[in-house]
Amino acid sequence: MLRRPPTTIPLSDSDVQEIRDLVADQKALHEQKQKTLLQMKKIAERPFTTNDPQAAAFLRMMSEREKTREREKEERNKRLGISPGQSQAGGQGSSSS
Secondary structure, eight states, X not given: OOXXXXXXXXXXXXXXXXXXXXXXXXXXXXXXXXXXXXXXXHHHHSOOOTTOHXXXXXXXXXXXXXXXXXXXXXXHHHXXXXXXXXXXXXXXXXXXX
């Protein structure tokens, strides 16, 4: 099999910095998700009481995140001109995380 030399794509310094920022954001988001999953696992393994301040704080945090996600989804749909009742391709459960 013959191998050809790779095609080079001209990138400016700002393009490279933008890519580095995107990668850093993705890594931070992944770490945050892993941290949240670990915290969820710890909470799930122990009995839940409403008096537990750590569990209550975690539930508030998750509630705020869900509200933020819903707001972002509504803003995205509004920008794209998708009405709230209109179905999207890919269905409800599809997400690219």
